[in-house]
Amino acid sequence: MAKEEKKAPKLRFNGYTNDWERKKLGEIGSVSMNKRIFKDETSTIGEIPFYKIGTFGGKADAFITREKYEEYKKKYPYPQKGNLLISASGSIGRIIEYNGEEAYYQDSNIVWLDHDNTILDVFLKPTYEIIKWDGIEGTTIKRLYNKNILNTVIYKPTIDEQRKIGKLFIILNNTIQLHERKCEELNLIKKALLQKLFPKKDEVTPEIRYKNFSAAWEQRKLGGVAKFYSGGTPSVGVSDYYDGTIPFIRSAEINSTSTELYLSELGLQNSSAKMVHRRDILYALYGATSGEVGISKINGAINQAILAIIPHKGYNSEFLEQWLKKNKEAIIKTYLQGGQGNLSGAIVKQIKVSFPSFDEQQKIGKSFQKIDSLITLHQGKLEKLKQLKKFLLQNMFI
Numbered sequence: 001m002a003k004e005e006k007k008a009p010k011l012r013f014n015g016y017t018n019d020w021e022r023k024k025l026g027e028i029g030s031v032s033m034n035k036r037i038f039k040d041e042t043s044t045i046g047e048i049p050f051y052k053i054g055t056f057g058g059k060a061d062a063f064i065t066r067e068k069y070e071e072y073k074k075k076y077p078y079p080q081k082g083n084l085l086i087s088a089s090g091s092i093g094r095i096i097e098y099n100g101e102e103a104y105y106q107d108s109n110i111v112w113l114d115h116d117n118t119i120l121d122v123f124l125k126p127t128y129e130i131i132k133w134d135g136i137e138g139t140t141i142k143r144l145y146n147k148n149i150l151n152t153v154i155y156k157p158t159i160d161e162q163r164k165i166g167k168l169f170i171i172l173n174n175t176i177q178l179h180e181r182k183c184e185e186l187n188l189i190k191k192a193l194l195q196k197l198f199p200k201k202d203e204v205t206p207e208i209r210y211k212n213f214s215a216a217w218e219q220r221k222l223g224g225v226a227k228f229y230s231g232g233t234p235s236v237g238v239s240d241y242y243d244g245t246i247p248f249i250r251s252a253e254i255n256s257t258s259t260e261l262y263l264s265e266l267g268l269q270n271s272s273a274k275m276v277h278r279r280d281i282l283y284a285l286y287g288a289t290s291g292e293v294g295i296s297k298i299n300g301a302i303n304q305a306i307l308a309i310i311p312h313k314g315y316n317s318e319f320l321e322q323w324l325k326k327n328k329e330a331i332i333k334t335y336l337q338g339g340q341g342n343l344s345g346a347i348v349k350q351i352k353v354s355f356p357s358f359d360e361q362q363k364i365g366k367s368f369q370k371i372d373s374l375i376t377l378h379q380g381k382l383e384k385l386k387q388l389k390k391f392l393l394q395n396m397f398i
Contacts, residue, residue, distance in 0.1 A: 006155075011395040016161045020398055026150030029115030035076040036107045037064060048102055053090045053109040064104055072104070079105075082121040083112045084128060088144040092136070095128045097121075113149065119156055122166025127154055130393050155398035165396060172389055179382040186375045190368065194326040197364055199354055201330075213360045223349030226311045226320075230285070230345060231302035232272025234263060241267030247300030248273070254282040254306065255294035263301050273301040274308065281309035281317055283324065285343040290336065291328040295321050307345050314358050318365030323353055 007019035042050050046063025055061055072078075079085060081100035087093065089109045098112070113124070133144060134151035156162060196208040204216040234241040242248075244264030253259050263273060276282065277299050284292040286305040295317055302308060311317055324331070335347050355361065 006398050009396050009398050011392070013161065013164050016157065018158060018161075020155040020157045022153060022155055024150065025113055025115075025152050025154060028119050029113045031111050031146040031149050032077040032079070032114040033107045033111045034078065034105045035072050037068075037104065041068065048104055050104045050106070051110065052106045053087060056085075056087055056105075056110055057094060057096050060103070069102065069104055077114065079112050083114075084121055084125055085110055085112050086128075086144065086149070088149075089142060092142065092144040093128075093131070093133060095125065097125065111146070111149070118159070120159065120162045120166055122170060123156065123162035126165070126169045126393060127156075127397060130397055168392070169389075172385065172392070176382065176385045176389065179378050179385065182378045183375060183382065186371060186378065190371045190375070193367065193371070194322065197367070198323060198326055204354070210360065210363050213356065215357060217354040217356045219352045219354050221349065222309070222351045222353055225315045225353070225355070226281075226309045228307055228309055228345050228349065229274055230304050230307050231274035233303045234267040234271035234273060238267070238270075240264060241270065244268075246275075247298050249276070249282065249296070249298070249300045249302050249306065251284040251286060251289040251292065251305045254284060254289075254292060254296070257297045259298075259300060268301055273303060276300060276302050276308045279317055281311070281321055281324075283307040283309055283343075283348060285345075285348075287342065290343050291324075291332050293321055293324040293328070307343075307348055309348070315355065316358065316361035316365045318369050319355075319361035320353065322365065322368045 008017075009020070037050055042062040042064055044062065047066045048064050048069040049060030050062040050064050051060050052062065079098040081098060083098045085096045085098055085105060087095075087109070088111050115124075131152060131154065133148050134153070135148045136144065157165075193208075197206050199206050199217055204218075205214075206217075236242075241264055242261055244262050244267060246263040246265070246268055247259040248261040248263045249256075249259055250261070267273070268275070276296050278296055280296045282294050282296050282302065284290055284305065285307055289305075309320070311320055331343075331351060335343060335351075356364075
């Protein structure tokens with residue numbers, strides 16, 4: 001017996017019970033594109049941005065004249081405000097909403113559905129986020145042809161229900177963008193403070209200081225201001241070693257509150273894995289994460305790719321963490337010859353760090369603690385919103 005086709009999503013606004021209508025996109029519209037622009041008709045400067053597939057969604061590097069723009073816009077297809085532009089080559093299926101700006105788009109590579117009044121763009125936009133384009137799923141095809149678009153099936157409710165769903169996703173997307181911008185702003189503020197609150201190379205005082213601090217900062221090798229140790233990895237062939245409750249922290253998880261793997265007491269005892277505790281500094285030594293640093297948020301075990309750094313009395317962990325973050329690139333350049341190879345405990349101990357008094361270290365450390373907490377807060381909200389959006393896309397559409 002054939003499986004009955006779904007006619008409505010799992011989650012709906014109250015008052016809507018009608019079945020959704022199954023339609024091919026070709027039944028509700030046709031594919032449109034701008035008239036072709038040839039290379040010799042563009043320039044590197046000009047009034048009207050011309051977006052090719054390589055600059056679609058970014059910054060245009062080519063322009064056309066206003067005269068040609070006005071002529072072609074009048075004579076040939078041109079998107080209306082709210083139309084959804086689709087990338088048909090390269091990273092196929094990317095969607096950019098046309099907001100009415102003066103711009104021109106590369107024909108055949110950037111297209112849109114010129115549809116009838118039975119569907120709204122505000123509903124079509126989230127639909128595109130979950131759409132499976134006909135004929136290209138599971139293939140290596142790098143182009144979305146008109147036939148792929150027109151043969152693609154969607155399900156749509158009444159215009160009124162479309163409008164409600166569309167408005168919900170507008171609000172959700174705007175809120176996500178708000179938190180994304182907030183994270184970007186906070187990261188820019190943090191970047192600026194890292195430059196201003198720490199001395200520049202070959203200088204002994206920073207550009208900005210808290211009141212009542214004036215003494216020169218002093219350089220000390222890390223080996224003289226902290227204790228260090230690394231861990232190890234239990235044998236991966238013994239399942240009992242990884243069937244426990246001890247978080248096993250790996251390099252990519254040094255700033256995380258959870259881990260993918262958990263060791264048993266047996267695994268810890270039968271390996272050189274070492275325990276670290278909350279507020280210990282964790283420093284990544286190997287590979288792509290070399291030079292990454294964080295203050296442990298959990299009690300757990302570390303392997304040989306992580307160096308635990310526990311500052312002596314008179315040295316502040318948050319201050320040292322931020323100094324290492326600020327100077328990551330310089331450390332890699334100095335000790336890894338442009339990024340090749342790995343760091344080691346012996347190398348890290350030789351790193352020279354500029355320190356102010358302990359009181360000034362604490363103030364600087366607390367400043368960055370507050371900023372990092374705000375960044376974490378907005379990143380947490382952002383992640384929850386993205387998870388909510390994913391859930392709604394899965395349950396409010398067919």
